Amino acid sequence: MESIKSMPLRPQNNSVPNSLEATTSPSTTPQVTAPQAIAPQAIAPHTIADVPDSADTSDALKHDKSSRQSGADARSSEASAVGASAVGTATRPITAGQANTESGTTKKVIAEKAAARRAFWSDVAIRAAFVAFLVLLWHTAHYVLVTRTQSWSGALFPAPSQVGRWLWDGFGLSYFTGNYDKVPGHELPQSFLEAIMQKDYVRSIGASIYRLVWGYAIAVVIGFPLGLLVARFSLAEKTIGWLSLSLQSLPSICWIPLALLWFGRFGAAPILFVTVMGALFATVVSVADGIRNVPPLLARAGRTLGADGVRLYSSVLLPAALPGIVTGLKIGWSFAWRSLMAAELIVNAGGLGFLLQRDREFGDAEGVLATILVIIVIGLGVQALVFAPTERRLQNLWGLSGVRS
Template sequence: MVYKIGVWPEFMFPSPLQVFKTLWSGIKDGTYTIALLHSIRRLLIGYFIATILGASIGVILASNKTLDETFGSLVLSFQSVPSVVWLPLAILWFKLGEPSIIFVVVIGGIWNMIISSSTGIKNVSPEFIRCAKNLGYKNIKMFAKVIVPASIPHIITGMRLAWAFCWRALMAAEILGTGKGLGQILMWGRDMGNMQTVLSVMIMIALTGFITDNLIFKKLEGRVLERWGLLNN
């Protein structure tokens, strides 16, 4: 170990065995499990709002050229702003607590959903539109039967990216905010100088993100792309 040769002391760089013992202990006594459930609940609420709201705004932007050229440019700018930057405003608007954390989570994922939904609708093949018109489709029927189904691959990709960004935003908000969650345990470990706790929570966060992405969103995206004939074999 690096601390044995005098590079770093043990409390700064704990051994992998110490980290995994702390991780297992936190899971066994329910500390990490309860914190994870609190975090997942916030994530699901924020993600659901970001998905619905983002997709709706994306549809509006794609349907209105003036809005797309004005507000659409602002969306691209907002996407580059880290979601944690919104936390001071969230605290000012909603006070320090659950609503402010969920607001930051929503902000973390909404921009990707807007961009993906808008891009998907604008990139629908003109051939689909012409064929639908020849079949008598127009207005709402055209939108529901042709445009939305054709844009699904972009929307699914946006949902996958939005989940990842919402997860990152949640951790940042929990570290700086209040309430139970993995971010709060991480903050406690840092304040106490307990690097085993810090590293074990980091592993927990990474594993949760990896599992949800690979077991849910990656498979869903692959099936959609295969169904739409967009998956390279």
């Protein structure tokens, strides 16, 4: 069995007879050293398999196979470890076993990180290629419909390059390239910072994000405790929970007329109101769902170990509901973002939604398209920078990952 550890990866079939040996002779032979030295594999079933540094994807695939094999090994050797120790003659070479595992683990961690990096960049490459394909499609359509057949106006259906130029200028980057479009009512900028501040996008993004953060924060601060109440008390579920469910199905844009009546046509207040209303009920419903979906057995385990009342919530139910809650917060965020854009379109108070509306009024289709792109990229960015890492960390901790190949 010792040979599994030192065995090179490639001759795969060697590990099979080894594992068979492990399963057939568990407790009867007091092989104390071997199972104990091997048992730590189970801590991370992939630990022992050495991934060659220059491993390509096919190597990674093989490695995956072999790690599954060693997982089986670990289980059987775990069983034999019990047997050996129950015999009571165990003098365990823990240090040796640990030393081996530690160096193996470090190697493994490095290999895993490299694999994750490769996977990340291959994802990026695939998406970049897909986006390039879409742009090419768009360009071709523009060429056919506008340039060749002239069946559509170029002002209404701009080419990707036009939208790109709009974005370039809108972020003030034209300050560097000399084709800076002078903003009416402003001097030519003396610095890049000035250029950015004169142009639309950075300011508008700032305004929108600022409102989003506030609106979302208010929705979470109110919605989270309400969700807890709904999960805990059936009276709250029948009242607040029911109300949240019904209001969640109300498109948040329906709040706008009321917001305008209450808070006026200008300023951030009506926008904030709509954003909060858009995110609040989704948050309540998903937090309550997250807690309700906690396996009852975990709650029972907590209670039999003396956790009750507040401590049952803080130390069992909330942590157990965390994956559901994160999903809920994500849903709440996307509701808030959508409501915010809708509100900004109608309420005259700046922000990205306002840009959409203004460019429509000026007939700048490339401006509208450019702003849509910015809104999409922000959505993707928040997902990639905030929610994806959180979810990934949870999955790693809980062991929910690895379902995908």
